[in-house]
Amino acid sequence: MSSAQSGNSAYGRKKFKRSPSHFTDRITADGADGWPVEAGRYRLVVSRACPWASRALISRRLLGLEAALSLAVVDPLQDDRSWRFTLDPGGRDPVLGIRYLSEAYDARETGYPGGVSVPAIVDVPSGRLVTNDYLQITLDLATEWTALHREGAPDLYPEALRDEIDEVIEGVYHDVNNGVYRAGFATDQQEYESAYRDVFRRLDWLSERLAGRRYLVGDTITEADIRLFTTLVRFDPVYHGHFKCNRSKLTEDPVLWAYARDLYQTPGFGDTVDFDHIKRHYYQVHTGINPTAIVPAGPDLSGWLTPHHRDQLGGRPFGDGTPPGPPPEAEHIPPAGRP
Structure with a gap:
């Protein structure tokens, strides 16, 4: 069995530990790591299924970096070489000319033994991976670009x-x-219940924090809201059932459900979400915990577009700025992926 396939089938059978980013070079205004900010030089590679990659997608949209930082979207399903460009004509990324994201990793470090992750930023001229540091990428987009x-x-x-x-x-x-x-x-009951308690303890804390304020920090959208949103938007479609986080659904918490809808209906958030990619990835790739690969038909997604009334709390989504314009035509989400 291939390494990627065995890794997917091993979920739920080996203790989970998120690996730190191996390639942590930064793209900065001063180019201190050898990678200066430069329009058109880099390509952001994402999966619309991945919450970490979705944070970069949202930041890119809100900041209006579409023309400066081109976008590649991988297939939500993986094969033995992980993320692949099978959504593009001929199965190759039209800018990088590669079939698999692993090729950019190999160009950076031959024989790299770690996993191939998204988001990733690739240097177009050399075809080399620059960074897969999912924690730093969005901060740099906000402050260095x-x-x-x-x-x-x-x-x-x-x-x-x-x-x-x-x-x-x-x-x-x-x-x-x-x-x-x-x-x-989780591989055993104690491990699972410990994580389960952490999830809902923090969600209860967040619900209480957001009951009287529109956004997590200050009165505008910040990095904190982006990071929470990408988990909340996946909660009922995949985490509640697939990951057994089933004390309650997002839709059963009036505060968090209204908060998530408020963000979803804000330009730059919902227009980056593809529920079809999300559901197919989790349920068809994680064969260790869903061996049948059956994708649930639900939940009903129409509620995402219902009134949220969060504007009554005040706040200014974009501060002194303005909403982003419509996404580029090539980046529109097909109707199957939206409510």
Whole structure:
């Protein structure tokens, strides 16, 4: 059996531990790591199924970096070489000319033994991977790429609020973003229940925090909201059942459900979400915990477009800025992937 296939079938049979990013070079305004910010030089590779990659997608949209940082979307299903460009004509990325993201990893480090992950940023001229540091990529898009931001772009990581944002996202990362995976891939009852308790303890804390405020930190959308949203939007379609995080659904928490709908209906959030990719990836790739690969028909997604009334709490989604325009035509989500 191939390494990728055996890895997928091993979920739920070996203790889950998220690997740190191996390639942590940064693309910065001063080019300190050898990778200066430059329009058109880099390509962002994402899976619309992956919550970590979706954070980069949202940040890119909100900041108006579509023209400066091109986008490649991989197939939500993987084969023995992991992420592949089978959605593109001829099965090759039209810019990088490769069939598998692993080719960009190999160009960076021959024989790299680790996993091939998204989001990834690739240097187009050389075809080499620059970074797969999912925790740092969005922060750098917000702070290092400012010369290429659209007019009216929001400040997603305001300096005066960074300590509070960092504190909030640390808890969200451990208990929610990563907590659902620790529960879903647990190998024994104690491990599962510990993660389960972390998930819902933090969700209860978040619900209480958001009951009287529109956004997690300050009165505008920040990095903290982006990081929480990408887990919440996947909660009922996959985490509640597939990962056994089933104390309650997102739709059963009035505060978090309204908060998630508010963000989903904000330009830059819902227009990056592809529920078809999300469901097919989790249920058909994680064969260790779903050996039949059957994809559930539900849940009903129409509720995402219902009124949320969160605007009554005040707040200014984009601060002194403006909403992003419509996504490029090539990046529209097919109707099957949307409510």
